[in-house]
Amino acid sequence: MLEEIIKNYLINTKAKDPALFNDPALQVSALELDSLDMVEMLFEIEDRCGFQLPDPSRYPKMAFREMLDDIEKAIREHNNGELPAFSLEAGK
Amino acid sequence: MAKVLITGMGAISPLGADLPGSFARALAGDCAIGPASAGIAKWLPDVLLASAAAEPHTMLDAKHASLDRASQFALVAAGEAMNAAGITPRPADARRFGVFVGIGFGGAHTVDGLYERFQSAVQSEGKRNPTVVHPLSVPRMMANAAAAAISMTYGLNGPSNTYSVACASSAIAIGEAFHAIRDGYLDAAIVVGCEAMLTPGSLLAWNALRVMAKPHAANPARSCRPFSQDRSGFVLGEGGAAIVLESAERAHARQQPALAELCGYGRSSDAAHLTAPSSAEQVFAMQQALADAGLQPQHIQYLNAHGTATEAGDVVETESIRSVFGDALQQLAISSTKSMHGHLIGASGILEFALAVMAMNSGSLPPTATLETPDPRCDLDFIPLQARHGCQVDAIMSNSFAFGGSNAPLVARRHPA
Numbered sequence: 001m002l003e004e005i006i007k008n009y010l011i012n013t014k015a016k017d018p019a020l021f022n023d024p025a026l027q028v029s030a031l032e033l034d035s036l037d038m039v040e041m042l043f044e045i046e047d048r049c050g051f052q053l054p055d056p057s058r059y060p061k062m063a064f065r066e067m068l069d070d071i072e073k074a075i076r077e078h079n080n081g082e083l084p085a086f087s088l089e090a091g092k
Numbered sequence: 093m094a095k096v097l098i099t100g101m102g103a104i105s106p107l108g109a110d111l112p113g114s115f116a117r118a119l120a121g122d123c124a125i126g127p128a129s130a131g132i133a134k135w136l137p138d139v140l141l142a143s144a145a146a147e148p149h150t151m152l153d154a155k156h157a158s159l160d161r162a163s164q165f166a167l168v169a170a171g172e173a174m175n176a177a178g179i180t181p182r183p184a185d186a187r188r189f190g191v192f193v194g195i196g197f198g199g200a201h202t203v204d205g206l207y208e209r210f211q212s213a214v215q216s217e218g219k220r221n222p223t224v225v226h227p228l229s230v231p232r233m234m235a236n237a238a239a240a241a242i243s244m245t246y247g248l249n250g251p252s253n254t255y256s257v258a259c260a261s262s263a264i265a266i267g268e269a270f271h272a273i274r275d276g277y278l279d280a281a282i283v284v285g286c287e288a289m290l291t292p293g294s295l296l297a298w299n300a301l302r303v304m305a306k307p308h309a310a311n312p313a314r315s316c317r318p319f320s321q322d323r324s325g326f327v328l329g330e331g332g333a334a335i336v337l338e339s340a341e342r343a344h345a346r347q348q349p350a351l352a353e354l355c356g357y358g359r360s361s362d363a364a365h366l367t368a369p370s371s372a373e374q375v376f377a378m379q380q381a382l383a384d385a386g387l388q389p390q391h392i393q394y395l396n397a398h399g400t401a402t403e404a405g406d407v408v409e410t411e412s413i414r415s416v417f418g419d420a421l422q423q424l425a426i427s428s429t430k431s432m433h434g435h436l437i438g439a440s441g442i443l444e445f446a447l448a449v450m451a452m453n454s455g456s457l458p459p460t461a462t463l464e465t466p467d468p469r470c471d472l473d474f475i476p477l478q479a480r481h482g483c484q485v486d487a488i489m490s491n492s493f494a495f496g497g498s499n500a501p502l503v504a505r506r507h508p509a
Contacts, residue, residue, distance in 0.1 A: 013155075039227035050221040 001086050002045065002075075003068055009044045026064040033060070042071075048086040049075050096273045097343045097350035097507055100179070100336035101446045102172025104165055106329050106433045109146035110172055114433070114443075115450045118458035119479040123313040123432045125327050132292050136299050138307055140315050141290050142329030142434025159232060159241060161201045161288035165332030165439070166193065166238035167245060170284050173334035174246065178348055179280075182247035185342075188279040190250035191243045192269040193286070194262030196438035198254075199233025200289035207293065238286050250278055256438070259398070261285060262333070263441030263492035263500035267357030269337050270502075279342045285442035286332035298328060301367075303402055308462075316435075317462040318399035318428035319406050319470035326400045329434030333443040352449045356385030356489075356503030367495050368404050374412035374491075377499035381489065382416070385503040389420035392503070393485040394457055396448040397474075398493045399428025400435055409491065410470045425483065427475040431462045441492035445502050448488040452506060456481045 010016040014037060020026060033041065038056050046052055053074055059067045076083055101111050106124035108114035117124070128139045148164035149157050156167055174180075183189055206225055213222035231237060236254040243252040251272075255264045262285025269281040289295075298304055305325040308315040317323040343350055358381030362370035382389065398409055417424050429447055436443055451457045456479055463476035487505035494500075 015155075036228065036231075043224075043227050046224050047226075050219070050224060052224055 002072055005044055005048070005086060006041060006068070009041055021064070024065065028062050028064055028067050029060050031064070045071055049078065049084065051078055093274050094276060095340040096270050096337050096354045097340050098335050098352045098354055098449060098504065099338050099343050099348050099350055100173040100175070100177025101334065101351060101449065102169045102176060103331065103333035103443055103446055104144055104146060104148060104168045105331040105333065105436070105443055106142035106144055109151070111333070111446055111450070113145070115447055115458070118429050118432055118447055119456050121432065121459050121461040121478060123316070123461055125313045125315055125434055127312065128295070132295055135292070136295060139295055139299060140305055140307060140312060140327045142327050143290060144331045156241070158228065160199045160237055162195060162198065162286045163238040163241045165288055165330070166284045166286035166334070167241055169286070169332035169334035170242050170282055173336050174282060177336035179336060181245065185279055186247055186249040188250060189248045190269060190272060190278045190281040191239050191248055191252035192265040192281050192283045193236070193239040193242070193254045194265035194284070194438050194441065195235060195238060195254060195256055195286050196258050196261050197287070197289045197294065198235030198237060198256070200291050200294050202229055202233040204291035204293045238284060242282060242284060246282065248282070250281070257498045257500070258494035258496055259435070259437055259440055260492040260494035260498045260500040261438040261441065263445065263490070263502055264359065264498070266335065266354070266442060266445060266502055267359060267500055270354050270357050273337055273339050280336070280338040282334060282336055283442065284332060284334040285436070285439035287436050287438040288330045289437070290328060290330050295328070304328070305401060314462045316401050316431050318397070318401040318431050318460055319410070319467055319474045320401070320463055321465045321467045323401045323403065323406065323467070325402055326430065327434040329436045331436055331443065332439050333446050335442065335446060350507040352452060352504045353507040354502070354504050356381040356387065358384060358499070358501045360499045362497030362499070364497060369408045369493055370497065371408050371411045371415065373497070374409065374493060374499050375415045378412065378416045378489065378491070378501045381501040381503045385487070385505070387487055387503060387505070389417045390423065392420070392487050392489050393423060393425065393483065394448060394451055394488045395424060395426045396444045396488065396490040397426050397428045398491040399430055399460065401428070401430065405493070406467065407469050409493065410472060413472060421472060425457050425473050425475050425480060427458055427460045429458050431460050441490065441500065445490040445504070448490045449504055452485040452488045452504065455483045455485060457483055
């Protein structure tokens with residue numbers, strides 16, 4: 001669901017080409033997100049998980065898959081190892 | 093000095109989703125005033141509002157959906173004005189094209205939304221973290237958010253300035269843009285006024301000031317009653333309005349017809365009281381605007397009054413108009429269109445100026461729609477109840493007087509004069 005939430009946001013709000021996400025080696029830098037885009041994107045997760053993700057400046061150096069794994073790791077650390085069931089619909 | 097022409101206008105107001113619609117409803121004497129939403133009425137049962145006639149986000153691209161409502165009003169009004177002026181994004185002279193915005197309270201909806209979210213999270217018993225809020229909250233609520241949105245949307249590289257001078261904000265934005273073009277610093281400008289603060293937080297604050305109208309027993313829609321003996325205060329409204337200003341040289345070069353010539357701007361400060369107006373400085377500002385235009389009082393046939401429907405405001409403005417116009421009052425028709433669209437605070441000056449320009453060009457003058465029993469101290473021709481048609485109007489004045497004591501009348505005349 002994490003991946004769906006982020007992809008939905010990037011496609012629907014930032015008009016990114018859905019075909020980009022077919023590439024398993026997709027780099028975050030290839031998404032051409034500026035710093036505001038990045039924090040907006042992360043808010044889609046933060047709004048659902050209830051805490052602020054640390055240091056978003058790390059993500060442009062990662063592959064898209066690595067970023068998702070990193071976010072999932074941070075969420076699990078805040079939830080005793082569990083990954084809560086997030087809604088695709090934002091809570092804002 | 094350059095002659096400054098108005099080549100496009102637009103508005104989204106309580107009276108209509110565009111300027112022609114707003115003007116038509118003003119001529120009909122329709123009052124766009126109604127009750128507040130249930131969430132507000134629960135706490136303030138008597139509060140009245142003049143909500144915009146359309147939801148601005150429905151008139152914009154999806155990418156503007158997250159902007160504060162005030163910025164959305166600004167973009168809608170600017171779009172209408174730029175279309176009317178035949179101006180497309182990224183003009184060749186973008187560095188000579190400025191953005192001038194007037195707004196009273198930037199980002200009221202964003203601020204209220206933040207507090208609502210915070211309170212909701214605090215009461216969620218740990219289910220939600222109150223400190224997690226949208227990262228664009230600051231860019232949404234900053235006072236110059238609308239100016240930024242317009243300059244980026246239209247690729248305008250000239251100055252993008254925001255004036256926050258309460259009820260005179262957008263009149264001052266018009267005046268400063270006018271002088272910037274007249275004096276050769278710019279060749280064109282889009283001027284916008286916007287306001288969106290019909291939120292619980294701001295209405296609580298306005299209610300505490302004891303200036304809001306009480307519901308009129310016979311018809312609550314007619315509760316804003318400027319210059320009336322039974323006035324009870326003003327009604328807050330929301331919306332936006334815009335005008336495109338160009339030097340005559342620029343407009344003529346591209347064969348763009350002009351709607352009017354903007355020719356006079358006065359400004360002064362009462363330096364006396366936070367909310368009570370001063371006639372002496374209003375008079376000075378109105379005389380300054382006439383002198384700026386090179387006109388005499390007898391040259392003005394229609395004046396859109398500030399006319400808020402507060403006792404102090406109405407009586408002092410009447411005294412000021414009487415002092416400035418003297419014998420010329422015989423040919424001066426005056427109205428307060430706030431009787432119909434309420435008080436749009438930062439957007440009021442430009443909306444009323446635009447309505448006055450339309451009145452000049454059409455010869456039809458909107459009324460003070462609720463003036464059934466005039467206050468004896470307000471004994472001028474305030475066009476009571478019904479519009480007046482077939483009038484020859486060569487020049488107009490529009491008054492804006494703000495809390496804090498700022499006065500900003502504007503003068504426009506027909507083009508070609």
